[in-house]
Amino acid sequence: MEGNDAGEAALIRLPGAGAGARPAAGNPAADAVGALYQESGASLIRLAYVILSDRQAAEDVVQDAFFSLYRRWDQLADRDRIRQYLRTSVLNACRSVLRHRKARSQHVLYELPAPSVEAAVLGSEERDDVIRAVDQLPARMREALVLRYYLDLPDEEIARLMRVRNGTVRSTMHRALATLSRILREGS
Amino acid sequence: MNQLEERLRTAFQEKASRIPPEAPPLRLDPLRRAADGSKASVTRRWLAPVAAAAAVAAVAAAVTMAGAAGHPMQSADSVVRPVPVSFATIPSYYVALVRLPLSGNATEVDMTAQVRATGTGAVIATLPPPRPYVSYEGVSAAADDRTFVLEARGRLHRDGAAPTERFYLLRINPAASLASQRAKLTPLQAALIPPSVVVSDPVLSPNGTLLAFSTDVIWPAADSADAVVIDNLSTGTRRQWSAPTFTQPTSWTANGRYLALNVFGPPQVRLVSPDAPGDRLIPASRAVTVDGPPLRAPGHKPVPFDKSSWDTASITPDGRSIVIAARAYAGYVVRFTRATGEEVGTLTKLTASGGNWQQVLWMNETGTTLVISENSGSGAGILKNGHYSPIPWAEGTVTAAF
Numbered sequence: 400m401e402g403n404d405a406g407e408a409a410l411i412r413l414p415g416a417g418a419g420a421r422p423a424a425g426n427p428a429a430d431a432v433g434a435l436y437q438e439s440g441a442s443l444i445r446l447a448y449v450i451l452s453d454r455q456a457a458e459d460v461v462q463d464a465f466f467s468l469y470r471r472w473d474q475l476a477d478r479d480r481i482r483q484y485l486r487t488s489v490l491n492a493c494r495s496v497l498r499h500r501k502a503r504s505q506h507v508l509y510e511l512p513a514p515s516v517e518a519a520v521l522g523s524e525e526r527d528d529v530i531r532a533v534d535q536l537p538a539r540m541r542e543a544l545v546l547r548y549y550l551d552l553p554d555e556e557i558a559r560l561m562r563v564r565n566g567t568v569r570s571t572m573h574r575a576l577a578t579l580s581r582i583l584r585e586g587s
Numbered sequence: 588m589n590q591l592e593e594r595l596r597t598a599f600q601e602k603a604s605r606i607p608p609e610a611p612p613l614r615l616d617p618l619r620r621a622a623d624g625s626k627a628s629v630t631r632r633w634l635a636p637v638a639a640a641a642a643v644a645a646v647a648a649a650v651t652m653a654g655a656a657g658h659p660m661q662s663a664d665s666v667v668r669p670v671p672v673s674f675a676t677i678p679s680y681y682v683a684l685v686r687l688p689l690s691g692n693a694t695e696v697d698m699t700a701q702v703r704a705t706g707t708g709a710v711i712a713t714l715p716p717p718r719p720y721v722s723y724e725g726v727s728a729a730a731d732d733r734t735f736v737l738e739a740r741g742r743l744h745r746d747g748a749a750p751t752e753r754f755y756l757l758r759i760n761p762a763a764s765l766a767s768q769r770a771k772l773t774p775l776q777a778a779l780i781p782p783s784v785v786v787s788d789p790v791l792s793p794n795g796t797l798l799a800f801s802t803d804v805i806w807p808a809a810d811s812a813d814a815v816v817i818d819n820l821s822t823g824t825r826r827q828w829s830a831p832t833f834t835q836p837t838s839w840t841a842n843g844r845y846l847a848l849n850v851f852g853p854p855q856v857r858l859v860s861p862d863a864p865g866d867r868l869i870p871a872s873r874a875v876t877v878d879g880p881p882l883r884a885p886g887h888k889p890v891p892f893d894k895s896s897w898d899t900a901s902i903t904p905d906g907r908s909i910v911i912a913a914r915a916y917a918g919y920v921v922r923f924t925r926a927t928g929e930e931v932g933t934l935t936k937l938t939a940s941g942g943n944w945q946q947v948l949w950m951n952e953t954g955t956t957l958v959i960s961e962n963s964g965s966g967a968g969i970l971k972n973g974h975y976s977p978i979p980w981a982e983g984t985v986t987a988a989f
Contacts, residue, residue, distance in 0.1 A: 429615055432615065433613060433615075436610065436613040440610030440613065441608050441609060441610040444606050444610055445603040445606045448602070448603065448605070448606050452602075454605075454606065457606070458610075458611055461610070462613065462614060465613055466614070525594070526594070526597060526601050529598040530598050530602055533595070544595060545599060548592060548595040548596045548599055549596075549599035579591065579595075583591075
């Protein structure tokens, strides 16, 4: 998670306020949720983006996770687990987005970055190939790969987040890597 | 860590780095969230349709339920008879799935259904999911402008088990003077969904008697047992073929003789007949070759025309062409002849931001007039002769069937 200046944390920007920001005076829940957002909002958007490949959808699911947290703030019994709650909430929302896309017969899209000299030097084409291949995987495989290779989570944590058994994580991962390898081989 | 795992790690990190380290402003005021339409969030998208639905409460129909949901019952209504098929004009009515507000501790977004007039966008009927279901997941239309199938879903389980789901037949009668008679939902006996199975992509045949869908038991089990199912709603018989993961039925020919499918893996469009023998999809179906030149847009490198650059491929009702909605950084709809696989025309090139994908919601017989939705469901329009004409569309609409 990326840290931020604590002085910024109490500022919550509201729509219509333009580029400026104003403090949500007298609202401890808004202050606390705003601080959390300052601290972890960007990294959660990145996580959602890696799964969804859609920046707008990624921002939406994170906004909604924080809004949901804000609405429930007073009922939260265990505030030590808020970060865990937020991540679970974002992953659930990503799953929901992917499921709805599937219902609409849509695969996850892939936004190609604008080409740059730097990207070319660093071999972005190969990375694009990998991302394209990942985007072709079923949602559950993709989610497992992101949790393992983007967040570096252990099997037990991935199992908890995906609500499956540890063995299921391992077999899903195995199948995902095998399928990915096949897609990349066929594409080369 | 092997080479593939290393490549994955690097690719994910690079992809994540495209998101700037500063998050956009957080919006916690629901009314302001609703009012800010510049970048509608999941939550904001539901607020507008809810307000719109309230405004048309006078015409919102009370849904007539033919039997208690979740309890199988024999009903004359549940036996589907063929309806007249026409692809001559764009349907006057469609059924939209619309996001519902998040409730309680829910983090999943549920959807309700609305019957709307295509020309005006007016809501003819609102159909909340029948209890015990809480959301709709899919919708499909027959080709008579009156018959639809809705896929209803129960609550999601915390342990990841598959939610209860059921198909419903929806018949509409927009001319009825009584609101309660404008829409009638009937649970479908012939398309019962077994527990622990997740279904997706319901596609109703033009005459309304065949319902195709994909099934997936990967959730929560890891070993996929995906299949493609065609239920005959008139006779109650079922055909089922095991299929590669994520195989998606997309469309029928007008005569119901062929179902088009998108097959995951090596990108393929395949056609299967409801009468095809065997229980494995690949041998039971045949592939249709579609190939095109790389997609090009100014300032971007060409994108190879492969599975990662296109979304759904549908067969035209006359069975002669395949229409593909392509993605990448600009939206394309490309038509190919089925016989040769050669491109016969790029029907549109929409410049879209954000989502950059679109759905083909309806086609005429030859695939030369289409209704498409654009960019994450933010709008829809008619595409004809290379000209795109937007139609009235409500914010919060996730998908629709014409």
